[in-house]
Amino acid sequence: MNRLEELKKQLKRGRVYRRYDLVKWSKSVDRHLDALVEEDTLQKLSQGLYYYPKLSAFGKTPPEEDVLIRSFLKDDRFLLTSASSYNSLGVGTQLYNERTVYNHKRHGEFKLGNRKFSFRMKPHFPSKVTKEFLLVDLVNNLETLAEDPTEVLKKIALKVRTMDTKKLKRYVSQYGNAKAKKILTPLLEFPAKQDVS
Structure with missing residues (x-):
């Protein structure tokens, strides 16, 4: 399993992550974040803030306020x-x-x-x-x-x-x-x- 997949395993749907939250699971956090946003696993909310969407019958849900x-x-x-x-x-x-x-x-x-x-x-x-x-x-x-x-x-x-x-x-x-x-x-x-x- 590559590092990106290992990082993905740590993510929980419905959670909002700051960049520094993910540093403990990745030595190349910026590269991994770019890849996760590119493949639509994470959504970038603002500088250094990311969301791992929950899935519903209607698609991806936005984060709870x-x-x-x-x-x-x-x-x-x-x-x-x-x-x-x-x-x-x-x-x-x-x-x-x-x-x-x-x-x-x-x-x-x-x-x-x-x-x-x-x-x-x-x-x-x-x-x-x-x-x-x-x-x-x-x-x-x-x-x-x-x-x-x-x-x-x-x-x-x-x-x-x-x-x-x-x-x-x-x-x-x-x-x-x-x-x-x-x-x-x-x-x-x-x-x-x-x-x-």
Whole structure:
């Protein structure tokens, strides 16, 4: 068995590999990577990042987003979201293509395979997306959206009254920028008086 075949035996479908992951199995890693991409065993996602596709009835599947991001960042600490997620709040936002990755390591726009991601470095973000986080994040990013901010803010004021005030206050304090705190803090005072629980 030649070295290339030996390297292939180590690969697992559905995994994303960085170049340095494969160095332990190959003394000619760049040559072997070129050969594996050439024969369509691996797909090159970006500089030094490769994917060994899973196969389905419909052909090769793209990498799962969390696997892709984890390999790219070499870190588990990230939060993947999108401005389209704001739709779940029912405040009338559009659908957006871009995916946002809050993390501690990278900042900027990156294309990984056929997908574009906006990586934003933040000191704090929750481990999962909640409606409270989405509301705070929406106000943090209000000026980047295509919608009329005044209209969105009217809907946000109504939405706040239906949410868990205590939890939302905590999220505003932890994840809100100065503008979000200024907008949301007064709105949270009113529902607090309405709480019957």
